[in-house]
Amino acid sequence: MDARKVTRPDPGGVPALNESRSHVLAALQEAARPLSAGEVAKRVRLHANTARFHLDALVEGGLAERNVEDREQPGRPRILYTARPGSAHTGRRSYRLLAEILAGSLAAETPQPAQAALRAGRAWGRYLADRPPPFRRLDADSATRQLVRMLDDIGFAPESTDDGRKVLLHHCPFRETAEEHQEVVCSIHLGLIQGLLAELGAPVEAERLDPFVEPGLCIAHLSPTTSPES
Secondary structure, eight states: OOHHHHOOBOTTSOBOOOHHHHHHHHHHHHOSSOEEHHHHHHHHTOOHHHHHHHHHHHHHTTSEEEEEOOOOSSSOOOEEEEEOTTGGGOOOOOOHHHHHHHHHHHHHHOSSHHHHHHHHHHHHHHHHOOOOOTTOOOOHHHHHHHHHHHHHHHTOOEEEOTTSSEEEEOOOTTHHHHHHSHHHHHHHHHHHHHHHHHHTTOSEEEEEEEEEEETTEEEEEEEEOSSOOO
């Protein structure tokens, strides 16, 4: 997924960080020496490729530096990362108040807020999808993996069940707003899932989203579809 689709810099040039990227930056800030992507991955419990994705985004955003290891030993030098001076003062911004204002306004002033939120979520889900090349179909497993990656980038800590019929969302990055305006926020989340799967032309679709089945768990229910979109 294009990192620019999920995390964009603000007009001042400082990127707003999602939870995973904040943890990666914190690992660099706390380290007494430059770290490789593999070392960062172990510290924050991410796959090495995912850690490298976030590290490269931090470099692009000016919060970290990337250098080739200076070594005299045989073997290929490693790529090492360090936090840039001053990055410790650049934390993740909170948009909770803005989210509360917008969700509350939509709920109060829109005749059918859930449907409007669902449409908005679907539009963004389509935008966040990495469509396959023409004439290539993704199978259900591949589409679900891309869905899980997208949800993980946003901060949902998702987990697909072995049968591929559910995606467990262990963390809601908008929990406070969702508890206050569940009809709006959870409809947006369902729309994101539906829109991404539809854009992929996946043979799987999202039937529903069960919010807060436990205090820290929401469940998206998936089912096969016999007519994937072109």
